[in-house]
Amino acid sequence: MRLRSKAFLISTGILMLAVLASVVIGGLVGGMGSLPKVSVVEGSPVAASVQAVEGLDVRLAPSTDAAEALVRDGTVDAAVLGADGASGTGGSAPSGYTVIALDSAPTAVVQALSVAPTVQLLEPSDQNPLIVYFVALAFGLVFFMSAITFGSTIAQSVVEEKQTRVVEILLSTIPVRALLAGKVLGNSLLAFGQIAAIAVLAGIGLLATGQSTLLASLGPSIIWFVVFFAFGFVLLASLYAATAALVSRQEDIGSVTAPVTMLVMIPYFLVIFFNDNPLVLGIMSYVPFSAPVGMPMRLFLGTAQWWEPLLALVVLVIVTAGVIVLGSRIYSNSLLRTGARVKLRDALRG
Template identity: 55%
Template sequence: MSTRPSAPTPPSQVRAALLVAEREITSQVRTKSFLISTAILLVGILAAIVVSSVLSGREGDDVPVAVVSSVAAGLDAADGLAVSDVADRDAAEQAVRDGDVDAAVVPGDGPLGVEVIAMDAAPQEVLDALTEAPEVVLLEPAAAEGGIRYLVTFGFGLVFMMSAIGFGSTIAQNTVTEKQTRIVEILLSAVPARALLAGKILGNSALALGQTAAIAAVSVLALVVTGQDDVLTMIGTPIVWFVVFFAIGFVLLAAIFAASASLVSRIEDTGVVLQPAIWLTMLPYFLVVFFNDNATVLTVMSYVPFSAPVGMPVRLFLGEAAWWEPLLSLALLAAACLGVIAIAARIYERSVLRMGGRVRVREVLSGASAD
């Protein structure tokens, strides 16, 4: 008597989620549009930093430097420096504060007997003109004002918004397409709905985090190559925190995008259901652009889960956050992320197979049965 082959054992929830995540990642990285857009983005960032460095190096023929006579030997003949004599250290420091010179070379108490005084960063031309590396005294070492303040805060907000909307829209489009073509019914016959949702979130989160980490790495490399060590010193730690916050913050938004898209069955209907998610993604960008000099707004942003991935790194860059604040903000973000995922999973599980018109969130959450 022949025996029937036993049915294959269905994969566990974790295994199923990983399989879906792998499918999401491979389908994306194989598309030319994804590869080309990522390459253009990275090259654009690299070019922008290099061009800004070149342009900043052309602001004037020589760097104005005040020098006390007793340590002026060799500096008068140095290329790229416009040297002016001052009587003593106090006069040199005052010239730096008044903006008459970019730096001052004065007698020092260290082993070299020379110090360089500057406001927020010592000009590299001055350091290169000295035979040995001197002590550097910065009058305002934490200053991040004017253009650099705006550009860095603008950059954090823009990268978060572009990545979150780009990959979030991909999740939404794939979700609706699977419903519209009935492919979701085949997928759900092999994996549970929650595993399908988890795989979509994990796969696209990995892609978004990888792209963000690549942006951070290219930015750091470009700053090192162009010799902008002062800027790198200011943004190094905030960039690391930004990547960490982005990793959790995007998962939160990805869950919202997926759950929202599961409420409709046609691509044409996604605009209305995705609008709240898009506004939550765009809001941090507009806040840091218009309120980057408002400490109160930035503080509130750094503790609101949807804006913390932008608000807290910006405050760290500006030196306005205590050491424990990013840890507390990250804990709040993680807790909010778990709560949002739980609600999103409930919505997705109960609406992903419902075809026809738009499904109401209240109806889904109340536990009403499908038609």
């Protein structure tokens, strides 16, 4: 029923569109990094020195007039001549060049030709900051939307069965733990399938937009995200089912599941605001509720050792097993109690 519902299909479509949009925008951002184009007179002393400058796309012209013509028709951003090789709009650089531009100073060309001090980075990063932000937004948004959507479905189902007394009929034929396992595993399979479909769509989008290099660096992160999400969602689903069993009215679901919702929202905001902070991401990688977002980001940035995802996954699995046992106890002791909200202390004692 959930797989055929319009709400599920619409939410999945929105998530896929968001991921696809981030892939396309990332491709456009990457394409904006083309080198500035300049023209030089072929065979001139300036031509050899300009061609040796990194960060410029040099076009050869047979004469000074031809070099300026390339500027006027927009083929190049500027023409680079000798200090006394031309007149007109432009400026003489300290290095002995004259930069000829059309209607505004070509800042990128001037910076490339200027003598700059040597810059040494202690922790260099090959990733475009804007692409890093979009990757963090994609991981955070997919985790947030999927966990909230399917977690809320589990909570509403639990309360609906209590409110209509259907749960009493169900428990006369199956054990309470089997009922809980069916809810958690069923919704987990749907969530896992949704995440896997989004991961495949992201890979196809990266290939279709010519971002194979980005796919090569992002691919391992996507795979680990799917793996971590599979276990992380089981943890969250158990908490949603356990907390929802404490109440008997649909109106009380929001208040009783608010702490679990906060556990879902915190990683989303942390990865958006601290996507380049190694300390915050390192802590997120080993906290079970945020590991599905924090560890893939560290793998994408290249700041995680090869053994760290394995260790973080072991921690997540152990904590998930403990939460399942705890949630099962709360669920079993609260499911048949109707009326006022069941206190957590009473649910744990039984």
